[in-house]
Structures are given as C-alpha cells and as structure tokens.
Amino acid sequence: RTGWYQDLIITILKEEGVPEELFYLAMIESGFNPNAKSYARAVGIWQFISSTGKAYGLTSSWWYDERRDPEKSSRAAAKHLRDLYQRFDNWYLAIAGYNFSPGKIEKRLQKYNVEEFWDLPRLPRQTRNYVPTFIAAVHIAKNPAEYGFFVEPEAPVIYDTVTVKECVDLNVVATCVNSNFDELKRLNPALLRWCTPPDRDKWILNIPPGNRDLFLANYSRVPDDQKLTYINHLIRRGETLSQISRKYGVNIDEIKRFNKIRGTFIREGQVLVIPYPQNKQYARVLAKQSVIYASQDEQVREPVSSVPGREKYVHVVKKGETLWEIAGKYGVEVHQIRSWNGLSGSRNIYPNQKLNTWLPAGAAPTEPTLQNKETAASTKARVDQNEDNRVVIYTVKEGDTLWDIANRYGVSIRDIKTWNKRQSNLIKPGDELKIMTAN
Numbered sequence: 158r159t160g161w162y163q164d165l166i167i168t169i170l171k172e173e174g175v176p177e178e179l180f181y182l183a184m185i186e187s188g189f190n191p192n193a194k195s196y197a198r199a200v201g202i203w204q205f206i207s208s209t210g211k212a213y214g215l216t217s218s219w220w221y222d223e224r225r226d227p228e229k230s231s232r233a234a235a236k237h238l239r240d241l242y243q244r245f246d247n248w249y250l251a252i253a254g255y256n257f258s259p260g261k262i263e264k265r266l267q268k269y270n271v272e273e274f275w276d277l278p279r280l281p282r283q284t285r286n287y288v289p290t291f292i293a294a295v296h297i298a299k300n301p302a303e304y305g306f307f308v309e310p311e312a313p314v315i316y317d318t319v320t321v322k323e324c325v326d327l328n329v330v331a332t333c334v335n336s337n338f339d340e341l342k343r344l345n346p347a348l349l350r351w352c353t354p355p356d357r358d359k360w361i362l363n364i365p366p367g368n369r370d371l372f373l374a375n376y377s378r379v380p381d382d383q384k385l386t387y388i389n390h391l392i393r394r395g396e397t398l399s400q401i402s403r404k405y406g407v408n409i410d411e412i413k414r415f416n417k418i419r420g421t422f423i424r425e426g427q428v429l430v431i432p433y434p435q436n437k438q439y440a441r442v443l444a445k446q447s448v449i450y451a452s453q454d455e456q457v458r459e460p461v462s463s464v465p466g467r468e469k470y471v472h473v474v475k476k477g478e479t480l481w482e483i484a485g486k487y488g489v490e491v492h493q494i495r496s497w498n499g500l501s502g503s504r505n506i507y508p509n510q511k512l513n514t515w516l517p518a519g520a521a522p523t524e525p526t527l528q529n530k531e532t533a534a535s536t537k538a539r540v541d542q543n544e545d546n547r548v549v550i551y552t553v554k555e556g557d558t559l560w561d562i563a564n565r566y567g568v569s570i571r572d573i574k575t576w577n578k579r580q581s582n583l584i585k586p587g588d589e590l591k592i593m594t595a596n
Contacts, residue, residue: 160310173235
C-alpha cells in the first residue's frame with residue numbers, strides 16, 4: 158500500500174517544512190491503511206486519538222471521521238510533528254513524543270537530567286522500540302533489495318474533488334460519474350456511512366479522476382427528493398428509540414436529530430423519518446437485520462400461569478413507576494417481572510397496568526397488592542403449610558456467602574434476600590439473617 162498515498166503525503170510534508178522521511182511513520186503506525194483502528198481507539202493512517210485529532214482540526218461524528226481522510230490527517234500529522242520538533246529541538250524525541258506523550262517525555266528528561274532519546278530510562282517497550290523501528294524502516298525503504306525485499310508499490314490513489322452542499326447518497330454520486338458504490342467508498346474513507354454527512358453544511362467529495370464536469374452536469378438534474386432516501390417508521394406500542402435504532406442500523410442521536418426529538422419519549426402511532434441507503438447491498442444487510450429484530454419484537458409471550466414454590470401477587474402500576482422500582486419493592490429482578498408477564502424487550506409500562514409478581518411461599522409483599530382469586534382461596538393452605546416451617550435467625554460468620562448459607566438450609570439466594578428485604582448479595586460478619594426452613 159506504500160504507493161497509494163506516497164506522493165500525496167510527501168508533498169504535504171514538504172509543504173509543512175518537515176523531513177519527508179517522516180512518511181515512514183505512517184507505515185509503522187498503520188501500514189498506510191486509512192481504516193486502521195488500534196486498541197487505544199487511535200484511527201487512520203497516522204493513528205490520531207480523538208483529542209489530538211480535534212486539536213489539529215480533525216472532526217468526526219457518527220457520519221464521518223476526518224482522521225480517516227489521508228490528505229487532512231497527513232496535514233494534521235505534519236503540523237503535529239513540526240510542533241513536537243519545536244518543543245524538543247530533536248527529531249528522535251519528537252518522534253518518541255508522537256508515539257507516547259510529549260508531556261511524559263519532558264518529565265523524564267527533567268527527572269533523569271538527560272537530553273537524548275537514547276539516554277531516557279524507563280520508557281514503555283513500544284516507545285523504546287518505536288524510534289529504532291522508524292530508523293530501520295527508512296533504511297530498508299531506501300534500499301529494499303539490499304535487505305532482501307522486492308516490493309512493487311501499488312498504483313497511487315488519484316481523484317478529483319467536488320463540493321456538495323447537501324446530504325447525498327453515494328449511490329447517486331456513483332450513477333452521476335458512471336462508477337459504483339464501492340469505488341466511491343474507497344475514494345472517501347472518511348465517510349463512515351452511505352452518504353455525505355447531513356450534519357455538515359458542505360463536504361468535499363472525492364470522485365474518480367476526469368469526471369468532475371460529468372458529475373456537475375448529471376448531479377444538477379437529480380431531483381432533491383432522490384438525493385437521499387428516507388423510510389417512514391410507524392411506532393408500535395412498547396417500541397423504544399433503542400429498538401428502532403438497532404432495527405435500521407441508525408444511531409439514536411441521528412434519529413432524534415432528523416425528527417427534532419429532544420428527549421427519548423416517543424408515542425405509539427407517531428411516524429419517524431429514518432435515513433436509509435439506496436445501495437442494494439447496504440439495503441439487503443439492513444433489511445435482513447430488520448427482519449431479525451422485527452421477528453424478535455413480534456414474538457408474543459404469554460404470562461406464566463404458575464411458578465413452583467411461589468405465590469402470585471398482582472401489582473397495579475402507579476404513575477411514574479418503573480420496572481426497576483417495582484422489582485426493588487418485591488425483592489425480585491426486572492427480567493423476572495418481564496418473563497412472568499410476557500413483556501417484550503421493552504421496559505415500557507403504563508399506569509393501572511397489572512403486573513404479576515411471584516414471591517416465595519410465605520414471603521408477603523411489603524406493599525398492598527391485588528391478590529387473584531386462586532391466591533386468596535389458598536391463603537388458609539399457606540398458613541397451614543407455614544406451621545410446618547420454622548424461622549431460623551442465622552448470624553453471618555467470617556467467610557460466609559449467601560450461596561453457602563442458601564446451600565446449608567436448602568433454600569435459594571433470592572429467597573434469603575426476599576425474607577430479609579435485601580437488594581445486594583453483600584453480607585458481613587455479625588449480620589443476622591432470617592431463614593424459613595422445614596422442621
């Protein structure tokens with residue numbers, strides 16, 4: 158890939174007044190891959206982290222990332238390296254600072270009273286090897302055959318540029334220049350999605366060379382309503398923005414921005430405008446995801462009719478209550494309430510909705526509830542059954558866990574937490590726990 162951007166990068170390095178050999182730093186950083194991403198979330202040919210990129214004018218959003226733009230990121234890297242050289246007056250220290258942290262390099266220089274990179278102790282292994290690797294890369298690149306390398310560089314990436322002042326699907330651009338979607342994506346690695354960024358007033362777009370006049374002529378004839386495709390999504394009961402976002406593969410913030418939504422509240426029957434790609438390959442992928450998510454959402458789950466060893470209580474939802482709060486009141490988990498009541502992946506509930514909660518036998522809820530007829534009819538049977546049980550007060554010892562205590566008495570951890578109105582599994586020596594166990 159050396160040939161892709163060599164002419165472009167070396168030209169920029171010269172214009173910024175830094176040595177052209179710094180071109181090989183990009184080879185070490187990313188192998189000249191504009192889509193490279195490190196474990197530290199450094200991105201692009203020059204592996205800028207977000208904060209450093211912003212400091213040198215490289216912006217990003219869900220739609221684009223200028224750290225992936227070979228020309229803009231090379232310009233930023235050249236300026237950054239020039240600033241580092243002015244700071245250290247030594248290229249090896251500047252290169253080390255590029256890889257590590259200029260502030261930490263300075264502290265080490267002061268702490269150990271040294272002036273050269275080679276005298277710096279206690280550097281991370283990556284930084285300690287970074288400068289020697291750069292030196293080796295420069296020597297090998299100048300005489301590859303001497304070191305046993307026979308490399309034929311790939312052809313340089315060349316393109317024309319046009320400025321578009323609106324959001325447009327790359328499939329439309331490809332049609333205007335008799336090209337294809339994949340080629341437009343290759344020429345525009347900074348574009349993360351299928352179109353130019355709708356959150357930018359204008360965008361400089363790279364197109365195949367020699368096609369600028371053709372694009373301008375054809376693009377002027379494209380109707381505005383065909384430049385970007387939208388889907389109208391009708392919100393169903395219980396749907397959330399998160400579910401809709403996953404269904405269409407569009408970021409929640411972008412759905413909110415397109416539909417001028419401030420919070421996260423949406424209503425059943427409301428129609429949302431969702432941007433959607435015209436490219437068939439993209440559309441097939443998203444359509445497949447839509448079918449999967451839709452089938453998951455449409456699965457009807459019936460409320461459970463019984464839970465062995467537990468009794469049913471009916472909770473009437475109050476205004477403002479959440480599943481998390483209700484679960485806390487009864488000493489159960491949110492996923493249990495959802496499972497018992499046949500709720501979908503949504504956590505949406507509404508006032509006066511009746512939710513079944515199944516509690517361990519004899520563990521009455523702390524708040525009044527509506528018991529159903531079968532529970533009320535079996536009250537006497539429960540009392541009789543409880544007469545055969547006894548309550549044990551267990552004092553927690555050093556090293557005890559709820560799992561140990563539950564096994565000892567043949568009960569569940571959840572039961573112990575319910576009997577003692579505990580939300581956490583944390584216990585400490587000296588705690589007293591009420592255990593209901595058979596004689």
